[in-house]
Amino acid sequence: MRIYNLFPPLAGRLPDWTPHLERAAALGFDWVFVNPIQTLGESGSLYSIADYFSINPTLLAPDSPLAPDEQVRAMTTQTERLGLRLMVDLVVNHCAHDASLVREHPEWFVRDGDGVAHPFCVEADGRKIVWGDLAQFDHRHGPDTEGLWRYCVSIVEYLIGLGFRGFRCDAAYQLPRPFWERLIGRIKERHPETLFVAETLGCSPEQTRETAEAGFDAIFNSAKWWDFHSPWLLDQYEATRRIAPSIGFPESHDTERLFAESDQNPQAMKQRYLFTALFSSGVMMPIGFEYGFRRRLHVVETRPEDWEEPAVDLSDFIREVNQIKVDHAIFHQEGETQQLGHANPAVLLLRKRSGQDGSRALIVLNKDPWNRQHFHADDLSHLLEARPIEVSPELGPERRGEPVAAPYSVDLEPGMARVFVSEPSG
Missing domain, CATH: 3.20.20.80 (Glycosidases)
Known part of the structure; x- marks a missing residue:
């Protein structure tokens, strides 16, 4: 809704x-x-x-x-x-x-x-x-x-x-x-x-x-x-x-x-x-x-x-x-939702797992709405427990769904997030 x-x-x-x-x-x-x-x-x-x-x-x-x-x-x-x-x-x-x-x-x-x-x-x-x-x-x-x-x-x-x-x-x-x-x-x-x-x-x-x-x-x-x-x-x-x-x-x-x-x-x-x-x-x-x-x-x-x-x-x-x-x-x-640890305390990592179709999501959110924050992960698939694709809103529809490279680094804009999903094929 x-x-x-x-x-x-x-x-x-x-x-x-x-x-x-x-x-x-x-x-x-x-x-x-x-x-x-x-x-x-x-x-x-x-x-x-x-x-x-x-x-x-x-x-x-x-x-x-x-x-x-x-x-x-x-x-x-x-x-x-x-x-x-x-x-x-x-x-x-x-x-x-x-x-x-x-x-x-x-x-x-x-x-x-x-x-x-x-x-x-x-x-x-x-x-x-x-x-x-x-x-x-x-x-x-x-x-x-x-x-x-x-x-x-x-x-x-x-x-x-x-x-x-x-x-x-x-x-x-x-x-x-x-x-x-x-x-x-x-x-x-x-x-x-x-x-x-x-x-x-x-x-x-x-x-x-x-x-x-x-x-x-x-x-x-x-x-x-x-x-x-x-x-x-x-x-x-x-x-x-x-x-x-x-x-x-x-x-x-x-x-x-x-x-x-x-x-x-x-x-x-x-x-x-x-x-x-x-x-x-x-x-x-x-x-x-x-x-x-x-x-x-x-x-x-x-x-x-x-x-x-x-x-x-x-x-x-x-x-x-x-x-x-x-x-x-x-x-x-609705699904199991976990907060994951990260070296930068100003970054929230939230992982969701669906109990219905096996899909997963990872939200990487800058908690700070005033300043940029850096995020780095050697391999996002380890955090998501699946192969991720990026669907972040700032990418625009034409770039969403692209595979994510490893390692992954990004400077998060104030308050902004990167969003990743893994969904069952077919």
Whole structure:
């Protein structure tokens, strides 16, 4: 899965999405993920949904002769014509505190004294953050969990009817495993091609594994934050890779913009995109990453007027990396991944071995996004445990696939990588 995150508040009204969808297709993505599109509560947060069966009016064209649902279907039809499939957020851990559901079905909510409970999280420093604009659904102990489950199934069916073919399940780890097993199983009986991706960031490794085992087609990983050295990322990956594929990202709507974080270094942007794309079977990036946007996406405050003038244009590089994922199965599969030692500590050596077709890959990455680093190997075939060919993005399509000489030496540009594969013939 190569996913482009179109953030609705930045993209504007549905008819204005066209150039963004066309750009996603041209960049080599095969999925477009959109954050919630339903009517919101008084806080205006995208994740505070007041009505699951009506469309956020700020996304609609007021002069369109089409009804709201038909406007969405026109967009999804156009997206499919571009060769893309659409994924949307499924938010069923909570709803807006002012949603009519709170009055109509008080039995569906966790209670806190005389009112409904609000979701919360505990930060690393021990601070408790409460989302007062949200009401917490009770999927575990409520008197009518069956009725609530059926309601959630109807939400999914509604969104499928609008043309969505996949779901990013917000706060998936907060809901019990049996809920997801039943819901995913029911939907796949009726719509076998539907995909479910679990948001698992911020939870423990045990919670991630438990959630992944509920039948999800993929989970998100934490490759964005890896320091290219510590063992935790490969440990987490090994714990789940046989259960569900994972998706990496260089930034998301929940993080700061990488261009701002990296002191406006385009080499750091390329480095992290290439790594997250080739480390795991899936990759996702948000709208504006390709242009080095600095302003963080905000679930309440972002507006179309926040569109920025491009500071850089990484389109060609992103397209090349995405094409490498398409062309070489090892990069859209999960497999055993090992970090190898090297004399230069500023160079990462990562070896992947497919458990499906015997293919292998070696990524030689400059960890330093500011300075060149030298890499030398007497024979790359000893590192890859197979005869390598080079498929690095900077080679261009006309030179990819050339055999690699021994010994091999290269000065790696800041943050850049050389990529090698070995694939079974025929």
